[in-house]
Amino acid sequence: MAFLYCLVKSINTPHKSSLYLAAIMLCSYVLSDYLYIVKHVYLNWIFYDFLTIAFIILAIKKAFVTPSLPAYLIIIGLTINSLLVSLIYYDLYILGTIKEWWFWSFYSxxxxxxxxxxxxxxxxxxxxxxINRYTQTITLKDKSGISNE
Known part of the structure; x- marks a missing residue:
């Protein structure tokens, strides 16, 4: 859905960075669901997270994507996701934990x-x-005396 929104939003604008980020994310999630590179699903997700990070960094280097807050948030989010997935893989397949504990809920x-x-x-x-535009809009509404309720 984010890809479709970014596609529609970027039709008449020269700035397509969000669209390219959304396309990279869409490809990553679709491919990770259908194309298994390794045997275990968790290892597959880790591989695709790192592959997606590499594509985003490559897109930033080639100037398809501007180095912006969404790009950095996605890179940080994918890094944290891959860390959590590697920990759950270690817990389930290496340690062989079968009794549910708090980390499983935290992971989900x-x-x-x-x-x-x-x-x-x-x-x-x-x-x-x-962000500046959003904060100015909120500030203008607050100063105008209009209640946010």
Whole structure:
């Protein structure tokens, strides 16, 4: 959905950085669901996270993607996701843990929250210009005496 939103938003604009980031993320998630490079699903997700980070860095170096807050948030989010996935893989397959414990819930909530934040950073296009515009809009509404309730 973030890709479609970025596609529609970038049709008549010269700035396509969010669209390219969303396309890289879309390709990564679709390929990781259908194309298994390694045997275990968790190792596959780790591989695709690092591959996605590499593509984003390459896109920044080739100037397809501007080095912006959404790009950095996605790189940080994918790094944290791959760390959490590697820990859950270690817990399940190396240690052989079969009894549920707090980390499994932490893993599930964290992965979903990080994915949601990455999508939100693409949709909101969190760059300094937009953040400044959002804060000025909020400040103007507060000063105008209009209640936020």
């Amino acid at each position: 909530i964290s992965i979903n929250m990080i994915d949601l934040l990455m999508v939100a950073s693409l949709v909101l296009n969190l760059d300094p210009v937009n």
